[in-house]
Amino acid sequence: MKTITAYKCKSCGHVMFPHHYRCLNCNGLEFKEIKPTTKGRLLTFTIVDQLPWGIDERARVLGVVEFDNGVKALGVIKAANPRIGMRLRAGWKPVRVIAGEKVYGLTFRKTK
Numbered sequence: 687m688k689t690i691t692a693y694k695c696k697s698c699g700h701v702m703f704p705h706h707y708r709c710l711n712c713n714g715l716e717f718k719e720i721k722p723t724t725k726g727r728l729l730t731f732t733i734v735d736q737l738p739w740g741i742d743e744r745a746r747v748l749g750v751v752e753f754d755n756g757v758k759a760l761g762v763i764k765a766a767n768p769r770i771g772m773r774l775r776a777g778w779k780p781v782r783v784i785a786g787e788k789v790y791g792l793t794f795r796k797t798k
């Protein structure tokens with residue numbers, strides 16, 4: 687499991703992922719690194735059925751997940767019948783093959 691480092695502004699507490707030079711909320715310049723949990727909930731999703739070469743699937747679900755500590759990230763949703771608000775767990779798995787090489791990305795599965 688790849689860990690994702692997010693950044694919390696030392697002046698206002700705003701959490702950002704990925705890193706930005708200045709806080710998007712207050713323009714602060716100092717941050718504290720925080721590691722998100724691997725669990726969160728699905729905020730929104732879309733189903734893509736026109737997929738590029740290298741993805742051997744008929745359709746793919748892309749979604750934005752909010753981790754339990756407030757960090758948000760986009761990834762491939764590997765759950766049947768996705769619905770907003772469902773609990774998911776993050777993984778780091780191959781999401782595409784390019785020139786015979788696996789490309790890894792964020793994936794989300796339903797928590798048990």
Ligand SMILES: [Zn+2]
Pocket residue numbers: 695696697698699700709710711712713714
């Ligand atoms: Zn700030």
